[in-house]
Amino acid sequence: MIYSYAYSSTPTVAGDAFEANLANILDHSRWWNGENDVTGALLASEGGFVQILEGSQATIAVLIDNLRYDCRHRSMQSLLTEFRSERRFSRWAMARVPASAPDMQLDELSFSGSDRVQRLIERMAELAEA
Numbered sequence: 039m040i041y042s043y044a045y046s047s048t049p050t051v052a053g054d055a056f057e058a059n060l061a062n063i064l065d066h067s068r069w070w071n072g073e074n075d076v077t078g079a080l081l082a083s084e085g086g087f088v089q090i091l092e093g094s095q096a097t098i099a100v101l102i103d104n105l106r107y108d109c110r111h112r113s114m115q116s117l118l119t120e121f122r123s124e125r126r127f128s129r130w131a132m133a134r135v136p137a138s139a140p141d142m143q144l145d146e147l148s149f150s151g152s153d154r155v156q157r158l159i160e161r162m163a164e165l166a167e168a
C-alpha cells in the first residue's frame with residue numbers, strides 16, 4: 039500500500055525570494071523524491087502551499103520531520119493521511135500545480151471537510167504539470 043499525506047502551509051517570504059525558494063524546493067524535491075520512490079504534487083502561491091506526498095510510510099515520516107523544521111514555510115496543517123492501492127501522482131517526483139486556475143486561489147480555499155480536501159486533491163491531479 040502507498041501512504042499518502044497532504045498538508046497546507048504558509049510561505050514565509052514573498053516576491054523574488056518566494057520564487058527563488060520555490061525553484062530550490064522543486065529542484066531538491068525532484069532529486070530526493072526520485073531517489074526515495076516518493077511522488078506527489080505541490081500547489082504553490084504566495085498565499086499558501088498545499089503538498090501531497092506519496093511513498094512508504096517510513097520515508098514520508100522522515101520527509102515530514104524535515105518539513106517541520108523548514109523555515110521557508112510555517113503553520114503546517116495536516117489535511118489528509120491515507121493508504122491507497124495506487125498512487126495519484128505516479129508520473130511525478132514532484133509535480134507543480136499552478137495556482138492560476140480560478141478555483142486554486144489559496145487564500146480563498148477552505149479546507150474544512152474531507153469532501154473538500156478530496157476534491158482539491160483530485161483537482162491537483164488534473165492540473166499537475168512538470
Ligand SMILES: Cc1cc2nc3c(=O)[nH]c(=O)nc-3n(C[C@H](O)[C@H](O)[C@H](O)COP(=O)(O)O)c2cc1C
Nearest residue numbers: 063066067070071087089101104105108110111132
Ligand atoms: C513547501 C515545501 C515542500 C517541500 N517538499 C519537499 C519534498 O517533496 N521532498 C524533499 O526532499 N524536500 C522537500 N522540501 C524541503 C525539505 O523541507 C528539506 O529542506 C529537505 O528535506 C532537505 O532537508 P535536509 O537539508 O535537512 O536534508 C520542501 C520544503 C518546503 C518548504
